[in-house]
Amino acid sequence: MLTRTHTKAVTLADLPPVQNDSLLALIGLAAADPRNDKIDVGVGVFRDAVGNTPILKVMKEAEQRLHDTQATKAYLGSWGDRRFADLLRPILLGEHAADERISGVQTPGGCGALRLGFELLATANPDARVFMGTPSWPNHAPIIRAVRLEMVEYPYYERGQGVIRFEDMLAALRSAEPGDVALLHGCCHNPTGADLSESQWREVTNVVVERGLIPLIDIAYQGFGRGLDEDAFGVRLMLSSCDEVIVAQSCDKNFSCYRDRVGSLWVKTGSPEATATAMSHVFQRAREMWSMPPDHGAAAVHIILDDPQLRAEWLIELAGMRDRINAVRQRIASADPRLAFIGKQFGMFSMLPVGKEQVLKLREDDAIYMADSGRFNVVGLGDDQIDRFIAAVVGALEA
Numbered sequence: 001m002l003t004r005t006h007t008k009a010v011t012l013a014d015l016p017p018v019q020n021d022s023l024l025a026l027i028g029l030a031a032a033d034p035r036n037d038k039i040d041v042g043v044g045v046f047r048d049a050v051g052n053t054p055i056l057k058v059m060k061e062a063e064q065r066l067h068d069t070q071a072t073k074a075y076l077g078s079w080g081d082r083r084f085a086d087l088l089r090p091i092l093l094g095e096h097a098a099d100e101r102i103s104g105v106q107t108p109g110g111c112g113a114l115r116l117g118f119e120l121l122a123t124a125n126p127d128a129r130v131f132m133g134t135p136s137w138p139n140h141a142p143i144i145r146a147v148r149l150e151m152v153e154y155p156y157y158e159r160g161q162g163v164i165r166f167e168d169m170l171a172a173l174r175s176a177e178p179g180d181v182a183l184l185h186g187c188c189h190n191p192t193g194a195d196l197s198e199s200q201w202r203e204v205t206n207v208v209v210e211r212g213l214i215p216l217i218d219i220a221y222q223g224f225g226r227g228l229d230e231d232a233f234g235v236r237l238m239l240s241s242c243d244e245v246i247v248a249q250s251c252d253k254n255f256s257c258y259r260d261r262v263g264s265l266w267v268k269t270g271s272p273e274a275t276a277t278a279m280s281h282v283f284q285r286a287r288e289m290w291s292m293p294p295d296h297g298a299a300a301v302h303i304i305l306d307d308p309q310l311r312a313e314w315l316i317e318l319a320g321m322r323d324r325i326n327a328v329r330q331r332i333a334s335a336d337p338r339l340a341f342i343g344k345q346f347g348m349f350s351m352l353p354v355g356k357e358q359v360l361k362l363r364e365d366d367a368i369y370m371a372d373s374g375r376f377n378v379v380g381l382g383d384d385q386i387d388r389f390i391a392a393v394v395g396a397l398e399a
């Protein structure tokens with residue numbers, strides 16, 4: 001769907017500038033800071049103990065095999081690599097993998113999956129409203145606006161206490177009309193790290209069913225929280241309870257292949273026939289936007305998942321990333337009772353209970369770079385930076 005941002009015709013020279021993406025601006029600021037001991041926790045990728053975002057060993061091996069064996073780069077079609085989606089299916093869907101009412105397609109990353117999922121929803125029902133808890137990943141709102149669906153925001157998180165505003169969430173979803181969309185984070189909530197507990201997922205699912213809502217679950221960090229199956233709990237519960245579910249998935253984090261743009265969109269309807277028709281719209285929208293997804297990353301993930309040895313090694317490397325995230329969380333949480341909430345959250349991100357002024361002061365005085373919102377990436381910290389970070393943050397909390 002084309003986005004029209006102006007009501008009257010304008011020339012290119014009339015275009016107003018777009019507001020800078022503040023996270024991208026932060027990367028530039030951090031890079032330009034000459035201080036040797038600067039700490040960049042604004043970054044949105046996994047980093048190891050010494051601050052690198054390495055290519056996984058299994059990815060290197062798969063890419064080598066791809067290089068050695070790939071015989072053609074002829075077009076694959078709008079569905080991309082079908083075997084990639086088949087291999088991902090049980091990892092994401094678990095006990096629902098054999099359900100013929102669920103269909104999946106390769107997309108350019110989780111972002112492409114979200115766009116395609118919202119395109120499908122807007123095609124089916126342009127009057128649907130999307131209920132989104134705030135704060136959310138900063139690209140959710142622009143994607144929803146781009147497909148011209150109305151957005152209803154509700155408060156998801158109490159920053160001072162580090163807890164979910166669960167009653168507000170339920171009240172908002174109870175006010176939704178049948179056919180409205182509930183946008184939910186599958187796990188490792190970005191930016192807060194505050195995930196729904198299993199009992200909260202059950203309550204949310206009950207409201208979604210009672211109100212006849214369509215859940216769109218964004219799961220970009222499966223395996224970074226508690227484990228692959230545990231992190232898919234909400235996705236699978238919704239699939240058990242609802243006839244219509246959309247899931248936007250990303251492999252960019254759990255295969256550490258961010259720039260290769262690997263993801264998938266999953267659609268469930270009440271029957272295999274209705275799903276096939278919905279997918280024909282999905283392919284049409286994909287054809288209009290990117291024709292077909294980029295092959296390289298998905299082809300490498302396909303090789304990893306298709307080979308028992310590589311798959312086993314991937315699980316070990318994934319567990320290594322998850323363990324580091326959780327170890328850094330525990331180290332920060334145990335340093336000060338005011339930071340204890342960080343130890344109960346999941347994924348790379350958390351939000352410090354600091355205002356913009358304190359964020360700026362941390363930047364100027366301590367060379368610590370985080371988003372204005374106080375969001376920081378726990379594994380943006382190298383092991384030797386954690387103590388200095390904690391001391392500076394505790395200082396900021398006391399100022």
Ligand SMILES: Cc1ncc(COP(=O)(O)O)c(C=O)c1O
Pocket residue numbers: 044108109110111112137185190218219220250251252253258261262263
């Ligand atoms: C919550 C969430 N959804 C989706 C995405 C998009 O992932 P990808 O890089 O695969 O497009 C991200 C990336 O940061 C994210 O945090």
